[in-house]
Amino acid sequence: MATTTRVPQTIDAYLAAVSDPAAKKTLSALRTQLRKLLPKATETISYQMPAFKVDGDIVVGFAFFKNNCGFYPGSGSVVPALKSELEGYTTSKSGVTFPPDEPLPAKLVKKLVQVRLAEIAASAKKPAAAKKSPAKGFQVGVVRTLPMTAPALWKWLTTGADAWLGAGATLKPKAGTPYSVPKRRGAPSVSGEVRSVISGRRLRMTWQPEGWTKPATLQFTVTPKTKGASLLVQMENLPDAETREAMRERWSDILARVA
Structure with a gap:
């Protein structure tokens, strides 16, 4: 993301803080196009x-991260729906990554926006209860098979918490033990408590960033596979759909880095 001493409060401030000239030019042009669309x-x-x-729904977001720009429809289903059109790009369920000096074609941006708008329109016609589980609130799950054994994956999960919780995080995999993640640039502090542990298999905990009125539930499940092991990350009781998509993107990116 743009280098700054504080989180920008406006898009103008965000773009002003982008130090890469190509990225600033590309994102500024993208902003202009989105204003027209x-x-x-x-x-x-x-x-x-x-x-x-x-109308309260995030249609799209964009950003600059170190060496790449990112385009993020506010949903985890838009990018998969346009898989053929996005061939050749680096993608996750929630976004498209591209070099600053190779902007997304205007026609592709328009198509991504149109698909997202159609999704929002269709969602508005559904009963509110269909958007989330009454018992578990908004929830999300991300799974990936990783090139390591199940014991090695469990060790990474329980001894390298700063890699997935955030820099400075402390975590003891024992039920009833609190944990915390200090506030850092661009990210709030997080606190919670380990709820249950099945050694080598499952870790369940609460997750409450600064500013949240209620904690969410975060669970990791490790499963041995023929080649490697899978890690399933599940979150429940998220406050809204926007947070759900942000968490989907977060865990997808973390698992991609581990892989």
Whole structure:
């Protein structure tokens, strides 16, 4: 993300803090196009990145991370739906990554926005209860098979918490033990408690970033596979759909780095 001493509060401030000239030019042009595609949208900063919101729903966000730009429809189903059109790009369920000097074609940006708008329109016609589980609130799951044994994966999970919780995190895999993650640039502090541990298999804990009124539940499940081991990350009781997509992106990125 852009280098700054504090989280930008406006898109103008965000772009001003982008030090890479190519990235600044590309993201500024992208912003101009999105303004034309979404004339009634509200510009905002959501999860430390510029975003466009329509009637309370995030349509799309964009960002610059060190060497690449990212384009993020506010849903985990838009990018998979356009898999053929996105061939050749680096993608996750929630976004597309591209070099600063190779902007996304305008037609592709338009198609991504159109698919997201259609999704929002369709969702608005569904009963509210269909958008989340009444018992578990908004929830998300991300799974990936990793090139390591199940014991090695469990060791990484329980002894290298700073790699997935955040720098400075402390975690003791024992039920009833509290943990904390200090606040850092661009990310709030997080606190919680380990709820249950099945050694080598499952870790369940609460997750409450600074500012949240209620904690979410975070669970990791390690499963041996023929080649490697899978790690399933599940979150329950998230406050809203926007947070759900942000968490989907977070854990997808972390598992990709581990792989």
